[in-house]
Amino acid sequence: MTSNTFGTPNLGTPSVGVRVARGAPTSFAGVSATNLLESAIDAARAGGERLMEGLLRPPEIYQKSARSNIVTWADEASQETIVELLLGRYPDHAILGEEGSAGNLNGPYTWIVDPLDGTSNYARGMSPWGVSIAVRETNGPLLVGVIIDPLRGEMFAVERGGGTTCEPSDTVDIGRALIATGLQNDDPQAIHEHALRIEQMHLHCRGTRAIGCPSFALAYVAAGKLDGFVEKDATYAWDVAAAVLLLEEAGGIASGFQGEPVNLGTGITNIVASNARIHAELLDIVNLRRA
Numbered sequence: 001m002t003s004n005t006f007g008t009p010n011l012g013t014p015s016v017g018v019r020v021a022r023g024a025p026t027s028f029a030g031v032s033a034t035n036l037l038e039s040a041i042d043a044a045r046a047g048g049e050r051l052m053e054g055l056l057r058p059p060e061i062y063q064k065s066a067r068s069n070i071v072t073w074a075d076e077a078s079q080e081t082i083v084e085l086l087l088g089r090y091p092d093h094a095i096l097g098e099e100g101s102a103g104n105l106n107g108p109y110t111w112i113v114d115p116l117d118g119t120s121n122y123a124r125g126m127s128p129w130g131v132s133i134a135v136r137e138t139n140g141p142l143l144v145g146v147i148i149d150p151l152r153g154e155m156f157a158v159e160r161g162g163g164t165t166c167e168p169s170d171t172v173d174i175g176r177a178l179i180a181t182g183l184q185n186d187d188p189q190a191i192h193e194h195a196l197r198i199e200q201m202h203l204h205c206r207g208t209r210a211i212g213c214p215s216f217a218l219a220y221v222a223a224g225k226l227d228g229f230v231e232k233d234a235t236y237a238w239d240v241a242a243a244v245l246l247l248e249e250a251g252g253i254a255s256g257f258q259g260e261p262v263n264l265g266t267g268i269t270n271i272v273a274s275n276a277r278i279h280a281e282l283l284d285i286v287n288l289r290r291a
Contacts (some may be wrong), residue, residue, distance in 0.1 A: 006135060008059055009164050010198055011071050014060075014100075017042070017144045017175045034276065035134050036109075036143055036144045036159070037144045037146070037157060037159045037262065039085075039086065039089055039090070040111075040133045040134075040135060040144050040145070040146040040157070041146050041155075041157055041200055042085060043081075043085045043086050043111075043113075043133055043146075044082075044131045044132075044133050044146045044147075044148040044155075045148065045150075046076035046081045046082060046085050047078050047079070047081055047082045047115050047116075047131040047133075047148075047149030048078075048113075048130065048131050048148050049150070050077040050078040050080075050127075051074050051078055051115075051116060051122070051130075051131065051150055052150050052151070052169065052202045053074075053077070054072065054073055054074030054077065054078075054122075054239060055151075056183060057073060058102065059072055059073075059123050059280045060072055060073040061123050061229065067186045068184045068185060068186050069184060070119055070120060071099070071119065072116070072119060072122065072123055074101055074115075074116055074122065075098070075099055075115055075119055076115075078115035078116055078131060079097050079098070079099040079100070079113060079115035079247050081095065081096075082097075082113055082115055082131070082133065082246075083095055083102050083103075083113070086103075086113075086145075087102065087103050089249050090103075090107075090109065090111075091103070091104070091105045092107045092108065093108070093109045093110070093111060093135075094107045094109070094110040094111065094138060095110070095111045096107070096110055096111070096112050096113070096237060096238065096265075096266070097111075097112075097113040097114070097115065097238060098111055098113070098114050098115060098116075098236065098238045098239075099115060106138070107138060107179055108137065109135055109136070109137060109138060109143075110135065110136055110137075110138045111133065111134070111135045112133070112134040112135070112237050112238050112241040112264065113132075113133050113238055113240070114131065114132040114133075114215065114238035114239055115131060116129060116130075116131065117129060117130055117131070117214060117215045117216070117238075117239055118130065118145075118212055118213030118215075120184075120212060121212045121213055126148075126212070126218040127149070127151060127152065128149050128152070128154075128211065128212075128213045128215070129149065129151070129212075129216075130147060130148050130149035130150065130151075130154075130215065130216065131146075131147070131148045131150070132145075132147045132215040132238065132239070132240075132242045132243065133145070133146050133147075133242060133280055134146075134241035134242040134244075134245060135142040136241070136264060137156050139239075141160060142159050142160060142241060142244065142245040142264065143160050143245075144158070144159045144160070144245070145157070145158050145159075145222070145241065145242030145243065145244075145246055146158075146242055147215045147216065147219055147242050147243060147246070147247040149216065156219045156222070156240075156242075156243070156246050158246045160245065160249070161249075162249065164222070164246060164250050166219075166222040166223045166224070166246065166249075166250040167209040167223070167224050167250060168221060168222060168223075168227075168247070168250055168251055168252040168274075168275035168276065169221075169223070169224040169225075169226075169227050169275045170224075170275070170277070171227045171275060171277060171278060172277045172278070173278075174204060174205055174278045174282065174285070175204065175205065175206065175246055175280040176205075176206050176227075176229075177204070177205045177227035177228055177274075177278050177282070178206050178207055178208075178209065178226055178227050179201050179207075179208050179209070179215040179226065179227060179228040179229065179230060179282070180208065180209045180210070180211045180220070180221075180226050180228070180229045180230070181197070181198065181201070181208050181209075181210065181229070181230045181231060182212060182217075182231055182234060183196075183231070183232075183233065183234050183236045185233045187233070187235050190232075190234075193232070193233070194232070194233070196288060197230065197232070197285075197286050197288070200247045200285050200286065200290060201230070201285060201286070202283075202286060203290070204285050204290055205227075205282075205285070209226070214229070214231060214235050214239040214240050214243070214271075215239060215240065215243045217243075217246055218240055218242075218243030218244065218246070218248075218254070218271075218273055219243050219246055221247055221252055221273050221274065221275065222243065222246045222247040222249075222250040222252055223250075224275070226279060227274060227275055227278060228272070228273060228274040228275070228279075228282050229271070229272075229273045229274075230271070230273075230282070230286050231270070231271055232257060232270045232273070232286075233268060233270070234268075235268070235269050235270070235271060236267075236268065236269050237263060237264045237266075237269050239269065240254070240262065240269055240271055241264055244262055244264075244273070246272055251276060252270060252273060252274060252275050252276050253273065253274055253275075253276045253279045254272070254273040255271070255272055255273075255279070255283075256270050256271065256272070257270050257272055257283070257287060258283075258287075259283060272286055
């Protein structure tokens, strides 16, 4: 899909190289994975429509609790639309969203929603930005993930066990690896540590890129456009959940900084992701264990 208008591409169909898994539905506590995937796509499309509306309005940018953290009318409008759709279909489910939680927080499923990932890009007229929605069994595994860029008509959609035609890079030499990273944090110590990681990645990798949108940075690792993605003290579950499932289904690896599972609950989600071949070395580099 290459159209620049949201209404033209069929976002119920995956972008080139990305497959929406179909076939016999897999049942999770009485709800089928296919049903959840279709609802995630519907919700992401609905949120994306609000984001496109926002491009026709004044940006209405507000600062959150930190200098580096902003929110726009579009963030809130998109989340309101997504929450209304999802709770209309699943009133007993929980929603963990960037702009607030909703629903039954003890429900059997938790929807992890970023109504506008890449807010600073969006507010400045840059790409990428989009909607990221995942669903997991509450306190269990991720089941479904959808990431949509409505401006470019690009979508990644995946369900657990359904596979994907995305293929991570075949880079084996860490010295040839291109790594995405970023930081959205005002804390001087976090900024200092980020600078040290940047230095190490430029010393031992081919280079770094700041994408400004964690969900798409991770999706690009899954699709082989990047070799890795690293963020610390900046991301949350809603930034990465959908793309973590996509990367895992593609055969890549996502972990915390010590190799532990990625945090998909509340609080900061530190993440190191790669094509799997360079993961151990990348962990050494970002933990400053290389000379």
